[in-house]
Amino acid sequence: MIMLGDFDFGVIVTALPYLWDGMQLSLLLTGLAAVGSIFLGTLLALMRLSSIRLFQWIGAIWVNFFRSLPLLLVIFWFYFLVPLIVQGQVDAFESALIGFVLFEAAYFCEIMRSGIQSISRGQAWSGYALGLKYSQTMRYVVLPQAFRNMLPILLTQTIILFQDTSLVFVVGLADFMTSAVTVAQRDSRLVELYVFAALVYFVMCYFASLSVKILQKKMHK
Amino acid sequence: MNYNWNWGILFEEPYFDWLVSGVEWTLFVSAVAWIIAFSLGSIVGVARTVDSVPIRAVATAYVELFRNIPLIVQMFLWFYVVPEMVPDDWGRWMKRDMPFPEATSAIFCLGTYTASRVAEQVRAGIESIPVGQRAAGLAMGLTTVQVYRYLLVPVGYRIIVPPLTSEFLTIFKNSSLALTIGVAELLYQARQIENYTFQGFEAFTSVTLIYLVLTMIVVALMVSVEEKTKIPGYGIQKDK
Amino acid sequence: MIKKIIAAAAALAVFGAANAGAADFYGTLKKIKDSGTIVVGHRESSVPFAYIGPDNKPIGYSIDLCMKIVDAVAKEVGVDKLNVKLVPVTPQTRIPLIANGNINIECGSTTNNLTRQKQVDYALTTFITGTKILAKKTSGIKEVEDLAGKAIALAQGTTNERAIKNAIKDLGIKDVKILSVKDHAEGFLALETDRVDAYSTDHILLFGLISKAKKPADYEVVGRFVSFDPYALMLPRDDSAMRLVANRTLAGLFRSGEILDIYNKWFMKPIPGGKALNVPAGDTLETNFAVQAFPK
Numbered sequence: 001m002i003m004l005g006d007f008d009f010g011v012i013v014t015a016l017p018y019l020w021d022g023m024q025l026s027l028l029l030t031g032l033a034a035v036g037s038i039f040l041g042t043l044l045a046l047m048r049l050s051s052i053r054l055f056q057w058i059g060a061i062w063v064n065f066f067r068s069l070p071l072l073l074v075i076f077w078f079y080f081l082v083p084l085i086v087q088g089q090v091d092a093f094e095s096a097l098i099g100f101v102l103f104e105a106a107y108f109c110e111i112m113r114s115g116i117q118s119i120s121r122g123q124a125w126s127g128y129a130l131g132l133k134y135s136q137t138m139r140y141v142v143l144p145q146a147f148r149n150m151l152p153i154l155l156t157q158t159i160i161l162f163q164d165t166s167l168v169f170v171v172g173l174a175d176f177m178t179s180a181v182t183v184a185q186r187d188s189r190l191v192e193l194y195v196f197a198a199l200v201y202f203v204m205c206y207f208a209s210l211s212v213k214i215l216q217k218k219m220h221k
Numbered sequence: 222m223n224y225n226w227n228w229g230i231l232f233e234e235p236y237f238d239w240l241v242s243g244v245e246w247t248l249f250v251s252a253v254a255w256i257i258a259f260s261l262g263s264i265v266g267v268a269r270t271v272d273s274v275p276i277r278a279v280a281t282a283y284v285e286l287f288r289n290i291p292l293i294v295q296m297f298l299w300f301y302v303v304p305e306m307v308p309d310d311w312g313r314w315m316k317r318d319m320p321f322p323e324a325t326s327a328i329f330c331l332g333t334y335t336a337s338r339v340a341e342q343v344r345a346g347i348e349s350i351p352v353g354q355r356a357a358g359l360a361m362g363l364t365t366v367q368v369y370r371y372l373l374v375p376v377g378y379r380i381i382v383p384p385l386t387s388e389f390l391t392i393f394k395n396s397s398l399a400l401t402i403g404v405a406e407l408l409y410q411a412r413q414i415e416n417y418t419f420q421g422f423e424a425f426t427s428v429t430l431i432y433l434v435l436t437m438i439v440v441a442l443m444v445s446v447e448e449k450t451k452i453p454g455y456g457i458q459k460d461k
Numbered sequence: 462m463i464k465k466i467i468a469a470a471a472a473l474a475v476f477g478a479a480n481a482g483a484a485d486f487y488g489t490l491k492k493i494k495d496s497g498t499i500v501v502g503h504r505e506s507s508v509p510f511a512y513i514g515p516d517n518k519p520i521g522y523s524i525d526l527c528m529k530i531v532d533a534v535a536k537e538v539g540v541d542k543l544n545v546k547l548v549p550v551t552p553q554t555r556i557p558l559i560a561n562g563n564i565n566i567e568c569g570s571t572t573n574n575l576t577r578q579k580q581v582d583y584a585l586t587t588f589i590t591g592t593k594i595l596a597k598k599t600s601g602i603k604e605v606e607d608l609a610g611k612a613i614a615l616a617q618g619t620t621n622e623r624a625i626k627n628a629i630k631d632l633g634i635k636d637v638k639i640l641s642v643k644d645h646a647e648g649f650l651a652l653e654t655d656r657v658d659a660y661s662t663d664h665i666l667l668f669g670l671i672s673k674a675k676k677p678a679d680y681e682v683v684g685r686f687v688s689f690d691p692y693a694l695m696l697p698r699d700d701s702a703m704r705l706v707a708n709r710t711l712a713g714l715f716r717s718g719e720i721l722d723i724y725n726k727w728f729m730k731p732i733p734g735g736k737a738l739n740v741p742a743g744d745t746l747e748t749n750f751a752v753q754a755f756p757k
Binding site for chain 3: 301304305313316317322323401403405409412413415416419421
C-alpha cells in the first residue's frame with residue numbers, strides 16, 4: 001500500500017520539462033483540431049440545413065457515421081491505413097489531427113446547426129430583402145450570431161476535445177498523457193505519474209469549464 | 222495501392238471466433254457498466270437537486286471530478302493506481318483474485334465515469350419540471366421523498382430518455398478504451414487479427430461495420446422506447 | 462597496365478555510381494532525398510537495444526547501429542545532414558508502420574521471421590536470442606511447465622506471445638492466466654507489482670529489464686529456450702537499394718570488428734539508467750558477425 005507520504009515527488013519534478021513538451025503538443029493539437037473541426041462542422045451544418053437534398057444527405061451521413069464510431073477506431077484508421085491508401089508518409093501528428101477534425105466536426109456540426117436554427121428566420125429574410133446573397137446573409141447576419149449564442153457550448157466541446165486528445169497515447173504520439181506514461185514506465189513510478197496526470201487534467205479542465213460558466217452568465221445578462 | 226485483399230480471412234478460424242468474442246466483450250462491458258452508470262448516476266443526479274447543501278456539494282464534487290479527467294487517465298487510475306493505494310491484501314485481490322481484473326476495472330471505470338454524465342441528465346430532467354409541481358406535491362401533504370418517488374423522478378426520467386440513449390451509445394463506444402488495459406474487446410481483436418494476418422484493412426473495416434450496425438440496432442430500440450415513454454406536450458420537439 | 466585498367470574501371474565505377482545516384486533513386490531513398498528527412502521508428506523499453514534513456518531520448522545498441530545507417534543514407538543521397546525524425550513504436554505498431562511507409566527503418570528488437578517477410582524486409586542479423594521466462598525467485602517457476610495455475614504477462618504482437626501461447630497449448634499446461642500488455646515496460650511493471658508471476662520475452666531483453674529493476678536480485682531468468690529469435694533492423698519491403706545501404710554499413714562494422722566495441726558498450730558495461738548486463742557475445746553471435754562480414 002502506498003501512502004501519500006511515500007510519494008516520490010522528485011520523479012515528477014525531474015520529468016517536468018519533458019511533460020511540458022507533451023502538454024504543448026496536447027494544446028497545439030487541441031487548438032488546431034478545434035479550429036479545423038468548428039470550420040468543417042459549420043460547413044456541415046449549413047449543408048444539413050440547405051434546401052439541396054444531396055447536401056442534406058452528405059451532412060446527415062457524415063454526422064451519423066462518425067457519431068456511431070469510437071474515436072479510438074478513427075485514430076487507428078488514420079494512423080495505420082490512410083498512409084497505405086495515399087501511398088506516402090503521413091506524419092503521426094498530422095494523421096491524428098485529420099482524424100480529430102473529421103470526427104469532431106460531426107459533433108460541432110450539431111452544435112452549429114442548433115445555433116443557426118436559433119436565429120429567427122426573419123433575420124435571414126431581411127438579409128435577402130436587403131439584396132444580400134445566401135453566402136452574404138450567412139456570413140454577415142446569421143453565422144456571427146449563431147457563433148455568439150453557441151460560444152459556451154463550442155468552448156465546452158473544445159474542453160472535451162482537449163480530454164480526447166489524450167487518446168493519441170494509443171499510437172504513441174508524445175502528448176501529455178503519452179509522456180506521463182513513458183516516464184511512469186521508465187522509472188516504475190506509476191502511482192505518482194498517473195495521479196499527477198489526472199490532477200493536471202482536472203485542474204485545467206475544471207477551471208476552463210468554470211470560465212465558460214462565468215462567460216455564460218455574462219452573456220445572459 | 223499494392224495490397225493483397227483477402228476478405229475470406231475474416232471467416233477463417235480462429236479469426237472469426239476472435240471477432241465474435243470481441244463483440245461479446247464489448248457488449249458485456251458496456252451493459253454492466255451501463256447498469257452502474259444508470260443507478261449511480263440517478264442517485265448522484267437526484268442528490269444534486271435536493272435542498273440539503275452538503276449532499277448537493279458531494280454530488281457536485283463527484284460530477285466535476287469524473288467529468289474533468291480524461292477517460293483513459295481514469296482507466297489507468299482504476300487499473301494501476303487503485304490497487305496500490307488500498308491495503309496490500311485488497312490490492313493483491315484486485316490484481317489477482319478478482320474475476321477478470323482487466324474487464325472489472327474497465328467496467329468500474331466506464332460506469333463511474335458515465336454516471337457523472339447520466340447525473341447531469343437526471344438533474345436537467347428534474348430541474349425542467351416546473352417548481353409549481355413540486356410545490357403542489359408538497360402542498361398536498363406528500364413528503365419530499367414521496368414528491369421525488371411519485372412525481373419528479375418518473376416525470377423527469379421520461380423527459381430525458383433521448384439524451385440517456387446517447388449516453389448509452391457513448392458508453393458503448395468508450396468501451397473500446399478498455400483495450401489500453403488489455404481487455405480483449407472488439408477493437409483489440411481487430412488489432413490482433415491485423416497482427417496475425419497483416420490484413421489490417423479487412424479487420425478494421427469489419428469492426429467499423431460492426432460498430433455501425435450495433436449502433437443502429439441500439440438507436441432503433443431506443444426510438445421505440447422513446448415513443449412509449451414520451452409525455453405528450455413535454456420535452457423538446459424533434460425537428461423534422 | 463593492369464593498374465591502369467583497374468584505375469580506369471574504378472573511375473568508371475565511381476562515375477557510373479555517381480551518375481546513377483543523381484538520377485535513379487527510388488522508393489525509400491527517393492522519399493528521404495526529397496524530404497531531407499529520415500523517419501526512424503524506435504522501441505521504448507527494449508533494454509539495451511532501444512529504450513528511453515535518462516534524458517528521455519531513445520538510446521541503445523540498435524539505435525547506435527541505426528544511426529550509422531542514417532549517416533550512410535545521408536552520404537548515399539548526397540545530403541550533409543539528414544533530419545532524423547524519431548517515432549516511437551510498439552510490438553503491435555512496428556510492422557504496420559513499416560508496411561504503410563510511415564517509418565523508413567525500425568530500430569528495436571525485432572525478430573526476423575518468414576511470416577513477417579511477407580510484409581517487411583530486414584537488414585543483416587545483429588543479434589541472436591530466444592524466448593525465456595522471467596520470474597520472481599520466490600515464485601517457484603523454473604520451467605514453462607510450472608506456469609500451470611499461474612499468471613503470466615505477454616506483450617501483444619511479439620513472437621514470444623505466440624511462442625508461449627503455443628507452448629501452453631501444445632504441452633497442455635492448465636489454468637494459465639495471461640495478461641496482455643503493450644510493451645516490455647508494462648509487462649515488467651505487472652511482474653514488479655505482483656499482478657503476474659512471470660513475464661516472458663527474449664532472454665536478452667529479460668536481462669535488460671532486470672538491469673533496470675529496483676531490486677535486481679529478486680528476479681531470475683528461467684527455463685529452456687521456447688523459440689529461436691534472430692534480431693534484425695526492419696526495413697520496407699521490395700526496396701533493395703535501401704537494404705543495400707543498410708547491409709553495406711552493417712557488413713562494414715562486422716568486417717572491421719567495430720561491432721564488438723558497440724556490443725561491449727551496451728552488453729558488458731554499465732548502461733545509462735541501469736547496471737551492466739554482462740552478457741558476452743558468445744560463439745553463436747561472433748560466428749554470425751563473421752559469416753555476414755561480406756566483402757566490399
